[in-house]
Amino acid sequence: MTISPFDSAMLGNLFADAEIAALFTDDAQIASMVLFEAALASAEARAGVIPEASANRIADVCREFRPDPATLAAGTANAGVPVPALVKALKAEIGGDDARYVHFGATSQDVFDTGLVLRLRDAVAIIRRRTRKLIKALIAQAETHRATVMIGRTRSQQAVPTTFGLKAAGWLAPLVRIDHRIDTLCADLFRLSFGGAAGTLASIGDKAIEVERNLADELELPPTDMPWHSQRDVLVDFAAQLTALSGALGKMGQDLVLLAQSEIAEVQPGKGGGSSTMPHKSNPVQAEMLITLARFNAGQLGTFAQSQIHEHERSGASWLLEWLTLPQMIMATGAGLAQAVDMVPNLKVNADRMAANLELSRGAMLAEAATFALAEHLGRDEADKLVKDALARSAASQSNLFDELPKLTDVGIDWAKLRDPANYIGQADDYIERVVTTARRAIKDS
Incomplete structure (x- = not known):
């Protein structure tokens, strides 16, 4: 047995769900984080925070950038989150002066949570x-x-x-x-999750709210009142x-x-x-x-x-x-x-x-129905006693409750109708x- 039956080759068809699982693979997680980085660059360029040419370069690379998850493992273990390693790899792929605008003003949690x-x-x-x-x-x-x-x-x-x-x-x-x-x-x-280092977006300065609004628009995720x-x-x-x-x-x-x-x-x-x-x-x-x-x-x-x-x-x-x-x-x-x-x-x-x-149950499951029908004629206490007596006789003789009830009373009740479960x-x-x-x-x- 694997550590989790959800991703077991043997038990997976019993526990797993391929359509849901596809959303929680390493590759899917990376793709969602890369999407955030591309959207962030575009949002910041629209606000004039970073050059438009740099945002275009970042977007172009992000469209095809899918690093092997294994290459991020060491960095993830060191930082406790895969984002720093991902950003480093993305910057290396972009190269040049444009790379310095990747992840500009964001923090790892912004990327991970929005992803x-x-x-x-x-x-x-x-x-x-x-x-x-x-x-x-x-x-x-x-x-x-x-x-x-x-x-x-x-x-x-x-x-x-x-x-x-x-x-x-x-x-x-x-x-x-x-x-x-x-x-x-x-x-x-x-x-949207976007707050910067400690939830103040101080790193982006007076354009922070505009960038937040642009990023929300890019990802079709409305912002919250605060990070x-x-x-x-x-x-x-x-x-x-x-x-x-x-x-x-x-x-x-x-x-x-x-x-x-x-x-x-x-x-x-x-x-x-x-x-x-x-x-x-x-x-x-x-x-x-x-x-x-x-x-x-x-x-x-x-x-x-x-x-x-x-x-x-x-x-x-x-x-x-x-x-x-x-x-x-x-x-x-x-x-x-x-x-x-x-x-x-x-x-x-x-x-x-x-x-x-x-x-x-030989009619016993309709004892309540019999009690309420009799109560209309005898009162609840007497009806309850009569039905219990009939149940005792039924149990002793293995007979049906509704064969015993008419023997104990002559009240005018349609016993045949009452004994039909469909009528109750x-x-x-x-x-x-x-x-x-x-x-x-x-x-x-x-």
């Missing part, structure tokens, strides 16, 4: 695209199974009837809310939304693993995984992955949140902690979404098994309609 934001912009686009695709798939499941009655389970025990459509709506609703929160967060997340070198709350908020999204997927995965158990067998989720010794098994691998990735991100969030604690104007230690955690959290979220998008449209829902499982699903259809309507509106407006 991160540029890649986060692409990563969020991928995440939101997949989330909306999953939302559409769950809308379809919720609508298809509006009337597919199944047992509802609380604390892992049979409770009262529900529908698979409502269960799917329960997986859907959080995704809509989280997608909206991520969309709202983007206005704060996709911001955010040591203000990491938005990144922590983003990580929290990744965790919430993974958690929503994990909850769905956990439900599906339980519904796929041999003794329940109400849903078969996704592609079954085989066993090395038991050919009859079809393990719910995709659903299990959702659980694993959700738990991983939940653990990582606690670590990542500590990166918010900076000392004074900048912290090396807290900054490095982000590098260890955030890319993996994004990868886990992307991988979970990819698994879910592949799995949900192909869920095999066994309505016959759901109906059979509804009969396992409450407002399930209304709730499905609310969730689906909200979800449709959300993906239409996005």
